[in-house]
Amino acid sequence: MSCCPPNVARTLAQLATYVATVSDDGVQLLQYVTGQVRAELAGGTVRLEIATRYPADGVVAVTVVEAPDRPWDLTLRVPVWAEGATVEDGGRVARAQGPGHVVSNLAAGDVVVLRLPLTPRWTYPDPRIDAVRGTVAVERGPLVLCAESVDLPDGVDLETLCVDPMLPPRPDGDGALVEATSVAFAEPDGAPYGPLPVPSAVRSVECRLVPYHRWANRGPSTMRVWLPRG
Structure with missing residues (x-):
């Protein structure tokens, strides 16, 4: 059931x-x-x-x-x-x-x-939580926001995004806008572990965040709440 x-x-x-x-x-x-x-x-x-x-x-x-x-x-x-x-x-x-x-x-x-003020704000995880260490999320009032792939510019992968928490998120309807950097790397040769990867492309993008409860309503997509800090 x-x-x-x-x-x-x-x-x-x-x-x-x-x-x-x-x-x-x-x-x-x-x-x-x-x-x-x-x-x-x-x-x-x-x-x-x-x-x-x-x-x-x-x-x-x-x-x-x-x-x-x-x-x-x-x-x-x-x-x-x-x-x-x-x-x-x-x-x-x-x-x-x-x-x-x-x-x-x-x-x-x-x-x-x-x-009650509903200005979007950064939210940090406890650093003892391995899965989200080094990341940050955005909340607006009681709502948790997320980045969804359908809102990203063409050619930008959700997995390559990093945000700068020194720049505050900006209101955007019931969501927010954040400044992000998309860092792409060349395909690895062989094993996924080795020397420090060298970025093949770095791009500044404006990333729109929407309420988490609304994601996946606009067709197939990927989603992320906790965004790596650049």
């Missing part, structure tokens, strides 16, 4: 438990999706409406539709990568404090806006 369809069904059935949790004195938003949250607190009922396009953008608007008369807290999850995130509450803008930013004393009609 295939594992993926049952896992998708299980995830959808349990989605509410991933989106929010409840304590006696508040509601904790853990995942950001458009929808409604209703919770019974010790002091009464809370109803929230959440509007967002996350992770397409980083704006999450939470409207308090109903709130108890007693004080209660709304806790917003701020991911560890979201440096510079802000929370707007009643016209006041504050730097979001992760991992749980708490907004208190909300009443019906109040709107809280969380803004």
Whole structure:
């Protein structure tokens, strides 16, 4: 039996438990999706409406539709990568404090806006991991990006790409652009091991990265998440 369809069904059935949790004195938003949250607190009922396009953008608007008369807290999850995130509450803008930013004393009609920065960023592996030592990846918000062969110029092989982490990735829709170098080598004579290979061609290219979950939707291709550092 295939594992993926049952896992998708299980995830959808349990989605509410991933989106929010409840304590006696508040509601904790853990995942950001458009929808409604209703919770019974010790002091009464809370109803929230959440509007967002996350992770397409980083704006999450939470409207308090109903709130108890007693004080209660709304806790917003701020991911560890979201440096510079802000929370707007009643016209006041504050730097979001992760991992749980708490907004208190909300009443019906109040709107809280969380803004998460989605600037593409380099991500480095632990150097003790042999398989990806000397490489780097790019993330945009919660999404991992990848290089796909269909986005490369003619004559450039994905296996020959190296990137320079000193040059920051640039936004490109829901992906990113990185400066890369394509280094080609002559075909080896005999054994694949021997003297240091001499490059036969070096070419600077602009490499487009797309969300990993979308790869292989444009025909046969090769893909790479971890890119060697040049």
